[in-house]
Amino acid sequence: MDSLHISNSLTRQKEKFEPLNPPFVGMYVCGPTVYSNVHLGNVRTFLTFDIVYRYLQHLGYKVRYVRNITDVGHLTGDTDDGEDKIGKKARLENLEPMEVVQKYTNDFHDVMDVFNILRPSIEPTATGHIVEQIEAIQKIIDNGYAYEVNGSVYFSVRTFSDDHPYGELSGRKIDELMNNTRDLDGQSEKRDPLDFALWKAADASHLMQWPSPWGRGFPGWHLECSVMSTKYLGEKFDIHGGGMDLKFPHHECEIAQNVGVTGCDCPVNYWMHGNMLTVNGRKMAKSEGNGFTPDELITGNHKLLDKGYSAMTVRFFMLMGHYASTLDFSNEALQAAEKGLSKLEKAVDTLAKLTPSSGEASFDAKEFGAKCAAAMNDDFNTPILIATLFEGVKIINGAAAGLVALTAEDIASLQDTFHAYLREVLGIQAEKNIGEGGGNEGETGALLDLIVDIRTQAKANKEWGTADKIRDVLAAHGITIQDGKDGSSWTRG
RNA sequence: GGUCCGAUGGCCGAGUGGCUAGGCUCAGCUCUGCAAAAGCUGCUACAGCGGUUCGAAUCCGCUUCGGACCUCCA
Incomplete structure (x- = not known):
């Protein structure tokens, strides 16, 4: 193909890539929730979008790449009675929530560096955008798509779907979702099982909480991505990425929230989803x-x-x-x-x-x-x-x-x-232990050069035992000797 | 149960109407003191059953098996 084409998860088609405002490209990728160490599956997703970022730059685009850190709001277990993941970890490890966040953010950054995954242009955090999230919630309420119960605010999927499409990205229909929703325990404050939290009221035992028009609490999971993508990339931007497992409900909710705030039906032009390891x-x-x-x-x-x-x-x-x-x-x-x-x-x-x-x-x-x-x-x-x-x-x-x-x-x-x-x-770096030695390793290199010289001499004298011994011993230390037409050389690895 | 995706040679993994993907492994040869590296050659597959077509791994249908999502997950 002579121009970039992207498989768009939203349309399920391969489409020619045309940025909204060339040569600028806005890309948002859902980053990690920093409550534990990243594993290789996570790495794969970030690698996928590292390639996208690198190739767009290779093509000459000026990319603003936003990848968030979720450091509040992500609940464990089922929707309503779940505990905040960061808060839970903090309690279990007897740490301040922000210590948990810092610890695993550091880990995440270290891992990204090891795999040569480039840092994004902006790496915003959910806790750094509480004000913006509260403002977004207020707008959604004003637009009639959210309601408050006991200090919590929920997004009303049904009301929203009367005016706008819901479920397009993940290919879900409201009625099917209804039929397949697992029974909740009846204690839910939500009017409808499909609704999701924009703001959760917090009691005194909650470690992470902020004041809001609805009382003290914390923001819901999906909201930070909507708010931060809009803030840094605009109401409509080019590419949104994330792991396949975020398609539903996370990305679906994200779209609904964006639309619920702005009324713009298509906040993202190209949705991309990386598959699982x-x-x-x-x-x-x-x-x-x-x-x-x-x-x-x-x-x-x-x-x-x-x-x-x-x-x-x-x-x-x-x-x-x-x-x-x-x-x-x-x-x-x-x-x-x-x-x-x-x-x-x-x-x-x-x-x-x-x-x-x-x-x-x-x-x-x-x-x-x-x-x-x-x-x-x-x-x-x-x-x-x-x-x-x-x-x-x-x-x-x-x-x-x-x-x-x-x-x-x-x-x-x-x-x-x-x-x-x-x-x-591809971002493949030459590894230090691969490739030619010969002089660029200082003392060790000089010694190895000398040993190879001695062996070459031994070979010239047909002292095969000496030559093979040198080769075998070096091999045992991970150094390979190669005999070519123009003499011998050594490599590590 | 619902929705969606997949099944490719010894292994991994692209491709998607006709033209050997590629990597790894294995065997043989060349080179080499012997190796290694490199080169050359060989191993030629598309889950099964039907259908469409001049022609299907590629399109359609059915079957079997696997997976993802529907609940937190990259």
């Missing part, structure tokens, strides 16, 4: 007990893992699947990714050292770049992009082996393409 075919989730933390993955300290894998390996693994498909997490798949990535990185090293050949060019570097663009233009198809990069690997290795002729221009173009797509768009 699975383990043995089941969604990775805390409730399933199958969640890996990034730390367990990197150290290999988990019963389902044979060994540890680097963050870049995991990033690469995740990008080998399309974001809209479920992706199954397994040792075998991770190992395949590790080897594939290593092959790719080696080829990048080779490319840096390639010398132009005099023969006729037997490779179209321009077409190669276009193919990479086409892959990403087709709904951020990273697996196709990676497959295309591997075609490049074949060309690079072929050139190094003298089978493919590349001009200086071809080589420069390939270097540009690999840098742009592998490093910038």
Whole structure:
């Protein structure tokens, strides 16, 4: 495809991407609720939108990327009698709620950094926007779509749906929802089981509470996203993203709230949903007990893992699947990714050292770049992009082996393409322990160079025992010796 | 129970009317003192059953199996 197309969850169609105000693009992504450590499933979603962010920038758009931190309002368990997640954690760990928030926000940021996921332009918090949320609630009440009961305010889905569509995003119909709603315990203040809380009254035992026109309380879960997206991106903006599991009810409620405030029927042009990471075919989730933390993955300290894998390996693994498909997490798949990535990185090293050949060019570097663009233009198809990069690997290795002729221009173009797509768009960083050593590691490097020299000497004298011993011992320390036509070299990893 | 999605070779995973995706694994060969790396070659699949079509992994129907959501979840 020659221009970016995005699968829009709202219309269920692949559509040409046309921003409201080019070259500016507004993108909102639902961030984490910071009451516990993030796991790899969460990472996948943020990685998905990292790719979107990176590629939009690659295309020259000026992106305002807003990704929130939910630090209040997210209830545990069922709708009405649930406890605030942050408040509960604070009580259990005997911490101030804001300590909980800070702790897991730090964790989240650390994990994002490890996976080379870029920070958003704005990272607003729910507690930082209580005033705006109260104002939004008042507007919704004024517009007739919410009602107050005992200091709590609920959104009236039925009333709203008389004037506006509800359930379009998740393909739900009000009547079906009614039939399928589980029985509540009869204690609900809500007029209708479909209604959801905009503001919850808090009694004295609640750790997190604020004054409002309806008494002391705290905002409902969905509201912060509506308020913060509107505040920073406007009443109508380009892209809204999040995990598939947020489609209903979270995003549906978000839309209703936006519309309930502004009356504008379509607050977001393109809805994007990342699919789930699975383990043995089941969604990775805390409730399933199958969640890996990034730390367990990197150290290999988990019963389902044979060994540890680097963050870049995991990033690469995740990008080998399309974001809209479920992706199954397994040792075998991770190992395949590790080897594939290593092959790719080696080829990048080779490319840096390639010398132009005099023969006729037997490779179209321009077409190669276009193919990479086409892959990403087709709904951020990273697996196709990676497959295309591997075609490049074949060309690079072929050139190094003298089978493919590349001009200086071809080589420069390939270097540009690999840098742009592998490093910038896919965000794969060269790992410190992969790649050429030789002089850039200071003392250790100098020692290794010396050892390799000694071995080369031993080989010249046909002292195979010495040569093999050096190779074996270094290998035991994770250093690989490779004998090429132009001498030997060493690499880590 | 309702709604939706999926089933691709030994494994992972793209594709979606005709043209070998790609990665990993495995086997053989080239190179190499032996390896490794790299290259070449081979292994050619689309859950089952019907239908549409000149032609279907791709469209339609049914069946089986799996998953997600419907309750907090990225």
